[in-house]
Amino acid sequence: MATPNYRTELNSTQPTTLLNWKSILGGFFIAGFIYAILIALGLGIGGLTLKGITQDGLIGLSIGTGIWMIISTLIAVFCGAFFAARLAPFIESRAAAMQGLVVTSLFFAVMVFGAGTSLMFAGKIVGYTVGAAGVASTSLLDQPAVTAAIENAIGNLNLKDDVSVVIKGVATRLANGNEQAAKNYLAREAGLTPAQADQRIADLLTNFNRAVAEATEVSGNAISAMGWTMFLTFLLGGLAGYFGGGAGATMNNRRPFVSSNERPISRAA
DSSP states (O other): OOOEEEEEEETOOOOSSSOOHHHHHHHHHHHHHHHHHHHHHHHHHHHHTOTTOOHHHHHHHHHHHHHHHHHHHHHHHHHHHHHHHHTSOSOOHHHHHHHHHHHHHHHHHHHHHGGGHHHHHHHHHHHHHHHHTTOOOHHHHTOHHHHHHHHHHHTTSOOSSOHHHHHHHHHHHHHTTOHHHHHHHHHHHHTOOHHHHHHHHHHHHHHHHHHHHHHHHHHHHHHHHHHHHHHHHHHHHHHHHHHHHHHHHHHHHHSOSOOEEEEEEEEOO
16 A cells, blocks of 8 residues: 655745635634624623713713724724634735735625614615705604704694694604695694794794704714714724734744644655
């Protein structure tokens, strides 16, 4: 029976491909695992602070949550890219850095598009955009300042339907820019004359428009904050993945997981 002979090649540095997809997937799962641990830790710590929290405290908690999510993401993708390079022992530093970017891209793709997140994200964007444009939408008309402006003007009237129904009906018509329809609707609900309905609508328009402007500004600020947060997360995450992959390749040169590679070179007949 033929017995193969082996030759040992120490510290081989010749990669067979630029990217090692097995190590990329391994790094991706490691990144997801570390991210889940950090998010769970943040929830545990944040949950303890909810007891007796004030409105100002909620604002601070939301800011802290955003910062913690960014930090968790950076740590996760750095570690994922680092171990992706470590799992591919014969890889050059620049290729490892690019491999780290691939790990980061996979991680962000799952975060944004996985498990229905893309639909939820798109829905929120559409809702905020519609509100910011001044078009009737549930998110805009449900703003406390908007409903309060209408309630102050019609709350003392004897209405046929529930006051909340009338408020929404008037708000929807005004938000669509149809003042005449709002007057007719209010006159029908409250039994007012056209002149009385005109006066009521004229009285509430100033406060209504101011409330809508404030609600639109809040929505715009929310969109801006979300956009900047995503931009910084993706940018810093890409850098973390790039340098994580490079750091893993550098560590391989110093302390590789595999120090030699054995392969057969001949067979005896």
